[in-house]
Amino acid sequence: DADVTQTPRNRITKTGKRIMLECSQTKGHDRMYWYRQDPGLGLRLIYYSFDVKDINKGEISDGYSVSRQAQAKFSLSLESAIPNQTALYFCASAGGSSGANVLTFGAGSRLTVL
Amino acid sequence: TQLLEQSPQFLSIQEGENLTVYCNSSSVFSSLQWYRQEPGEGPVLLVTVVTGGEVKKLKRLTFQFGDARKDSSLHITAAQPGDTGLYLCAGAGGGSNYKLTFGKGTLLTVNP
Numbered sequence: 001d002a003d004v005t006q007t008p009r010n011r012i013t014k015t016g017k018r019i020m021l022e023c024s025q026t027k028g029h030d031r032m033y034w035y036r037q038d039p040g041l042g043l044r045l046i047y048y049s050f051d052v053k054d055i056n057k058g059e060i061s062d063g064y065s066v067s068r069q070a071q072a073k074f075s076l077s078l079e080s081a082i083p084n085q086t087a088l089y090f091c092a093s094a095g096g097s098s099g100a101n102v103l104t105f106g107a108g109s110r111l112t113v114l
Numbered sequence: 115t116q117l118l119e120q121s122p123q124f125l126s127i128q129e130g131e132n133l134t135v136y137c138n139s140s141s142v143f144s145s146l147q148w149y150r151q152e153p154g155e156g157p158v159l160l161v162t163v164v165t166g167g168e169v170k171k172l173k174r175l176t177f178q179f180g181d182a183r184k185d186s187s188l189h190i191t192a193a194q195p196g197d198t199g200l201y202l203c204a205g206a207g208g209g210s211n212y213k214l215t216f217g218k219g220t221l222l223t224v225n226p
Contacts, residue, residue, distance in 0.1 A: 004156070031212055040123075042218035043157075043202065050212065058213075090156050094212065101212045102147065103204075105156025 003027050006091050006106035014114050019078040021109045023091030031094040032074035033103065034058075034066060036087045043090065049074055081113040117141070118205055120217035128225050130192055135220045137203035138185045144207040146179055146186045147214070151200040160188075193224045 004025045013019055025032065034046040035058075045058030047066040055066060063085060065077045074093075078085055088110050092103040119138045127133055137146070145164040149157035161170050163179035163186060170177045174197075176189040190197055200221050204214040 035216075040218060043204075043216040045213065045215075048213060092156070101145075101206050101214060102159050102162060103149075103157075103214065105158070107154070107156050 001026065002107065003104050004091055004093055004106035006089075006109045008109060009107065010110045012112045012114065013081055015080075015082055017081050017113075019081050019111065021076045021089055021091075021111070023074045023076070023106060024072050025091075025093040025104070026072065027093055027095060027104055028071075029093035029095035029104070030071060031101070032068065033092045033094070034064075034074070034076045035090045035092065036060065037090060037108075038087050046076065046089075078111075081111075083113045086111060086113045118203055118215055118217035120201075120203055120220050122220060123218065124221050124223075126223040126225065127193055129194055131224075133190050133193055133222070135188045135190075135201055135222070136185070137187070137217050139205065140184065141205070142183050142207060143205035144183070145205070146183070147204045147206075148177055148186070148188055149202045149204060151202060151219075152198075157200075157202055190222075193222075195224045195226050198222060198224050 007022045033048040035043040044060050049068045067075050088108050091106045094101050121136045147162045148160045151157040161177045166181045166183045168179045174191045178187045200219045202219045203217045
């Protein structure tokens with residue numbers, strides 16, 4: 001099984017619908033992240049969480065919300081999806097307090113908003 | 115906001131050629147990482163560099179961190195089709211070592 005699992009892997013929805021992307025990790029990491037990837041724009045940070053009671057906005061949080069249900073689970077919600085939220089979404093986790101912050105990524109969730 | 119500029123954005127070469135990818139910033143980073151991403155998958159860490167001037171080698175890949183910790187390069191010797199992928203640099207710093215800033219990536223295609 002993958003260390004970081006994202007569901008669904010692919011989703012097509014319509015404008016105005018509520019969407020939830022789920023992420024779970026088996027690494028025992030305390031830090032979790034949601035990134036969005038668009039062609040030519042790289043990976044942009046949406047939200048991040050350093051532990052269960054900690055939620056922080058990233059550079060592009062508008063239109064998104066998150067929930068850290070447990071140390072291993074971090075979900076991303078789009079309350080009312082719009083077409084420019086069509087993108088590839090990645091969840092990642094990291095742990096430990098020494099050295100660099102190495103991220104373990106999931107395989108991605110491709111979202112299409114019509 | 116810390117920014118990382120990667121160049122080139124696209125690179126298409128023949129098997130056996132050498133190449134270098136650059137990652138530059140005006141900001142100082144406490145560490146810098148290189149990831150490789152293949153289609154349908156998430157990025158996977160290749161290397162982390164933390165000391166200015168540091169050079170790390172991973173088989174045919176050589177990574178260098180600039181003396182001032184503002185830039186990095188990835189050099190691939192004798193590229194192979196299996197090296198094809200999106201190469202991303204990511205820097206940590208700016209008050210939080212736990213929040214990475216990513217470059218936009220270099221899409222490398224190695225043709226047989």
